[in-house]
Amino acid sequence: MRRYRCFEVKLEPSYSTNQEFAKITGFGIDHYYENTDFYTLRLNKKFYWNAPRNNPDMKSVREFKRYYENHRKRFRYIYSANKLWYIKRKNLQNNLIDRGTLPLTFAAMHRLSEMSRYDPNTLEKHLEKSYGWLLSEFITKSIYQFIDMISSEITGDDFRITGFRT
Incomplete structure (x- = not known):
């Protein structure tokens, strides 16, 4: 069975507004979740994933590696007691x-x-x-x-x- 996966991210409740969501490109709201107190977003790009019995095939590993290399640089770890990350916006026009x-x-x-x-x-x-x-x-x-x-x-x-x- 062929399956495709994508990266999911849960936004902090204070950033889960339509105004904040509009600033982030390349993501869509994941309607699998309730999204009432906070948004769960999915990266629009997907990758092939086939892992029968939790053992991914080589094509899946290559696809995931390419996916990771293409998208990891958009996320920045925040030092804290919790696992927090920034999503680095791509659509800024102010010469950052x-x-x-x-x-x-x-x-x-x-x-x-x-x-x-x-x-x-x-x-x-x-x-x-x-x-x-x-x-x-x-x-x-x-x-x-x-x-x-x-x-x-x-x-x-x-x-x-x-x-x-x-």
Whole structure:
């Protein structure tokens, strides 16, 4: 029996609105689920999957590998006590840097380090503004996110620090 599979994702309730769903391209609402408190979405692209007795054939493994390689870069892990991910939108028109989270975090931390050494007055002005809390939170949590992501990328394992507190 030939079967096709696709990637499913459950949105947080606060992001399960038609307005938020319209921002995400390449997904459809999965009507198999209720979708009342939160949306369950399916990636529109599918892949061939045949796994009799839970043993996938070689074609299925190749199809899944190709599917994974094509779509994995759209998802970014969030360091937290739960398994949370960002869906990176493709339809942005504001000249965002098309790079992964790791190099962007490294670059931002490097720039903040330069500012703290060579231009502390400007850094202080940034921290005193209304969005200073965002910079503070980035500085506080990004090192853990960075270590977690790099260790996961190197080993292929899922790391989380026990006793995580917000």
